[in-house]
Amino acid sequence: MTPFSDTVRGSVSNGVLLIEIDHAPVNALSTDVRKGLLAALTHGETATDVDAMVITGAGAIFIGGADIREFGAPPAEPVLPTVLAAIENAAKPVVAAINGAALGGGLEVALATHRRIAAPTATVALPEVKLGIVPGAGGTQRLPRLIGIPAAIELIATGRTVPAGEALKLGIVDRIEAGDLRAVAITEACALVGTDLRRVGASAVPAATAEAIDAAASKALARARGQDAPREAVRLVRLSAKRPFAEALVEERQTFLALRGSEQAAALRHVFFAERAAAKIPGLEDVKPRTVKTIGVVGLGLMGSGIATSALDAGFAVVGIEPSEDAAAKGRGRIEGLLDRALQSGRIDDVGKADRLRRLTTNAAFVSLNDADLVIEAVFDDLAVKTELFVRLDDIVRPDAILATNTSYLDPDAIAAATSRPERVLGLHFFSPANVMRLLEIVRCTRTAPDVLATGLAVAKRLRKLPIVCGVTEGFIGNRIFSAYRREAEFLLEDGALPQQIDAAMEAYGLAMGPFAVFDLAGLEIAWARRKRQAATRDPKARYVDIADKLCEAGRVGIKAGRGWYRYRDGKREVDPEVTALIEQRRAAKGFSARTISDDEIRTRLLAAMAAEGSALLSEGIAARASDIDLVMINGYGFPAHKGGPMFAAEQAKGPRA
Numbered sequence: 063m064t065p066f067s068d069t070v071r072g073s074v075s076n077g078v079l080l081i082e083i084d085h086a087p088v089n090a091l092s093t094d095v096r097k098g099l100l101a102a103l104t105h106g107e108t109a110t111d112v113d114a115m116v117i118t119g120a121g122a123i124f125i126g127g128a129d130i131r132e133f134g135a136p137p138a139e140p141v142l143p144t145v146l147a148a149i150e151n152a153a154k155p156v157v158a159a160i161n162g163a164a165l166g167g168g169l170e171v172a173l174a175t176h177r178r179i180a181a182p183t184a185t186v187a188l189p190e191v192k193l194g195i196v197p198g199a200g201g202t203q204r205l206p207r208l209i210g211i212p213a214a215i216e217l218i219a220t221g222r223t224v225p226a227g228e229a230l231k232l233g234i235v236d237r238i239e240a241g242d243l244r245a246v247a248i249t250e251a252c253a254l255v256g257t258d259l260r261r262v263g264a265s266a267v268p269a270a271t272a273e274a275i276d277a278a279a280s281k282a283l284a285r286a287r288g289q290d291a292p293r294e295a296v297r298l299v300r301l302s303a304k305r306p307f308a309e310a311l312v313e314e315r316q317t318f319l320a321l322r323g324s325e326q327a328a329a330l331r332h333v334f335f336a337e338r339a340a341a342k343i344p345g346l347e348d349v350k351p352r353t354v355k356t357i358g359v360v361g362l363g364l365m366g367s368g369i370a371t372s373a374l375d376a377g378f379a380v381v382g383i384e385p386s387e388d389a390a391a392k393g394r395g396r397i398e399g400l401l402d403r404a405l406q407s408g409r410i411d412d413v414g415k416a417d418r419l420r421r422l423t424t425n426a427a428f429v430s431l432n433d434a435d436l437v438i439e440a441v442f443d444d445l446a447v448k449t450e451l452f453v454r455l456d457d458i459v460r461p462d463a464i465l466a467t468n469t470s471y472l473d474p475d476a477i478a479a480a481t482s483r484p485e486r487v488l489g490l491h492f493f494s495p496a497n498v499m500r501l502l503e504i505v506r507c508t509r510t511a512p513d514v515l516a517t518g519l520a521v522a523k524r525l526r527k528l529p530i531v532c533g534v535t536e537g538f539i540g541n542r543i544f545s546a547y548r549r550e551a552e553f554l555l556e557d558g559a560l561p562q563q564i565d566a567a568m569e570a571y572g573l574a575m576g577p578f579a580v581f582d583l584a585g586l587e588i589a590w591a592r593r594k595r596q597a598a599t600r601d602p603k604a605r606y607v608d609i610a611d612k613l614c615e616a617g618r619v620g621i622k623a624g625r626g627w628y629r630y631r632d633g634k635r636e637v638d639p640e641v642t643a644l645i646e647q648r649r650a651a652k653g654f655s656a657r658t659i660s661d662d663e664i665r666t667r668l669l670a671a672m673a674a675e676g677s678a679l680l681s682e683g684i685a686a687r688a689s690d691i692d693l694v695m696i697n698g699y700g701f702p703a704h705k706g707g708p709m710f711a712a713e714q715a716k717g718p719r720a
C-alpha cells in the first residue's frame with residue numbers, strides 16, 4: 063500500500079483507490095491523518111490509474127472524530143473543512159465504507175463523500191455537544207440536507223449515537239453491507255464513475271414546518287440546562303434553511319472555534335479523559351480478573367432488584383435470594399416490573415425480556431448461591447445484619463467466589479473481617495436506580511486481593527457502569543463529599559440564607575436540584591439516624607446545626623411525608639413559612655443574627671466545601687485522582703458535567719496557572 067502519511071495509506075484495485083486510515087486506537091482525525099487524506103485525494107484526482115476512491119478505517123472503527131488531544135492548540139493545516147471540500151468537490155466519485163463507529167468529524171467525512179455504505183455493526187453520531195462544542199466541518203449543514211432539519215436537530219443537539227439500521231432509515235447511509243464491505247464499496251464507486259455525483263452540500267434542505275422544527279428544538283434543549291453547545295447547534299441547523307451553504311459553513315466554523323476555547327468545552331474534555339482514566343488502576347495492569355458468569359444478589363428490594371436487572375441486561379446469570387419465598391416472589395416481581403418498563407420504552411424487546419427471565423433464578427434457598435462467582439448483598443444497611451449475612455455466605459459460596467457489599471455508609475472492612483477470606487471481599491456501591499445510574503463506587507477494602515479488585519472493574523465494564531475505585535472511609539467518595547456539602551448548606555442557613563435561596567443559587571449554577579430539594583427527595587431520616595449514631599463521638603467544639611433534627615422530630619422527613627424543608631402539594635414543592643420560622647427561631651436560640659448572603663457567596667462556599675473534602679480524600683489516599691472525585695459528583699449527585707466537577711471547578715476558580 064502507498065503511504066500518504068504516517069497514518070493514511072492507499073492501494074488501487076479495479077481503478078479504485080482504497081484509502082485506509084490507520085491511527086490507533088480510534089482513527090482520530092489528527093493533523094497527520096488530515097494531511098494523509100488530502101494527499102490521497104489529490105493523488106486520486108490526478109492519477110490516471112484511478113477512476114474513483116473509497117475511504118475506510120483500519121480495525122473496528124471508521125473514524126472516532128477529530129483528535130481531541132489536539133484541542134489545546136490552534137487547529138493545524140490542513141483543517142478538516144479543507145479536506146472535506148476536497149472530498150465533496152472531487153471530480154471522481156468518493157465512497158465511504160463505514161466499517162465501524164463514524165463519530166463527529168468521522169461522520170462529517172462520510173457526509174462529504176458521494177455515497178455511504180455501512181457495515182451492520184457501524185454506528186454514526188455527531189456527539190460534539192458532549193464535548194461542549196458543535197460540529198466544525200459541515201455537520202450542521204450537510205446532515206439536515208440529508209435527513210431534514212427536525213431529525214438533524216435531534217441528533218446534533220443531543221449527540222445521540224445511531225445504529226446502522228436507523229441510519230439507513232433516516233438516509234444518513236445509503237446501504238448496509240453485511241458481506242465484504244470494501245469490495246462492495248469499490249464496486250459501487252466504479253458504478254458512480256461518469257455519473258452525476260450527489261454532493262450533499264449542493265443539495266437543498268428538505269422542507270419542514272416551523273412547528274416541527276420548534277418542537278424538535280424544544281425537545282432537544284429540554285435537558286441542556288445551562289449548556290451553550292446544544293443551543294448553538296440548534297441555531298446552526300436552523301441556519302441551514304436560511305443561508306447559502308458556503309456562508310453557513312463559515313458561521314459554523316466560527317461558532318465551533320469559539321466554543322472550543324470555552325470553559326464549558328474545557329470542562330467536558332476534562333470529563334471525557336477522566337472517564338478514560340478512571341478504570342486505569344496502577345498495579346492492576348497485568349492482573350487477570352476472575353471469570354464471572356453467575357452473580358448472586360441477596361436482598362431484592364429497591365437496590366437489589368435494580369442490581370439484578372443491571373446484571374441481567376449485561377448477560378449474566380442471576381440468582382436472587384430473599385429470606386422467604388414470599389419475599390423472593392415479590393423481588394422477582396420488582397425485576398419483572400423493571401424489565402416491563404424497559405420493554406415499553408423500547409430498550410429491550412420480548413425476546414430480550416424472555417432471555418433475561420430465563421437467566422434469573424429467585425428463591426429463599428441460600429444454598430442456590432453455591433455456584434455463584436460473585437455475590438452482591440443489598441440488604442438493610444445495618445452492620446450486624448450484613449456481618450451475619452457474610453458469615454453465612456462464607457460457608458455457602460465457593461472458596462474462589464467473591465463477596466461484595468452494596469453498603470453506602472458502613473465499614474466494609476468490618477464486614478470482611480467477619481469472614482474467613484477477607485481478601486475476597488470488596489464494596490460495590492451502586493446508585494439508585496441501580497439499573498439506570500452509571501456510577502459504581504468500587505470500594506477497595508484493606509485486604510481486597512488485586513485480582514478481586516480487577517474482577518470488580520471487569521464486571522463494572524460489562525454492566526456498562528463507570529467504575530470509580532476508592533478506599534474505605536465513611537460514605538466513600540460521594541457521600542462523604544455530599545455530607546460536607548450538606549454541612550455547609552446548613553451553616554448558610556444559620557448565617558442568613560434560606561433553603562429556597564440556596565437551592566435556586568445551585569440550580570442556576572447548573573444542578574438539576576438544589577441541596578434541600580435533594581434532601582427532601584432522599585428523605586431526611588437516613589442522615590438523622592447517622593447523626594444520632596455519631597452524637598456520642600461528635601467533637602463538642604465543632605459547629606453543629608440542629609435545624610434538620612428539629613424537622614425530623616416534627617415528622618418532616620421529606621417528600622414521602624409531604625413535608626420536609628419544603629411542603630409538597632399535588633407533587634409541587636412549596637416554601638413553607640413554618641420552616642422559615644423554625645430557621646429564624648434556631649438562629650436566635652444560638653445567637654446568630656441573619657445577614658444578607660449573595661448567591662455568589664452560596665455557590666462559592668458550597669463548591670469550596672466540596673473541593674476541600676475532595677482534597678482531604680486525596681491526601682488520605684481514599685481517592686486516587688481529583689478527576690475521579692469529579693466523575694462521582696457528576697454521575698452520582700447531579701453536579702453539572704459542563705462545570706467539570708467540584709475539583710475541576712475549584713482549579714478553574716484559581717484562574718490561569720503562571
Ligand code: T1G
Nearest residue numbers: 087088090126127128129130131165166167197198199338
Ligand atoms: N481523539 C483523541 N483520543 C480519543 C478520541 C478522539 N476523538 N476518542 C477516543 N480517544 C482515545 C481515548 O482517550 C482512549 O485513550 C482511547 O482512545 C480509547 O478510547 C470537527 C471537532 C470512539 C466510541 O466525541 O466516543 O470530531 O485512555 O476508551 O470504549 O466536528 O472513544 O487509551 O489513552 O473510549 O472503545 C467527536 C469520542 C470529536 C468520540 C471508542 N468524537 N470517542 O470507545 O475506547 S469532536 C467523539 C468515543 C469532532 C468535528 C469535531 C470513544 C469511541 P486511552 P475509549 P472505546
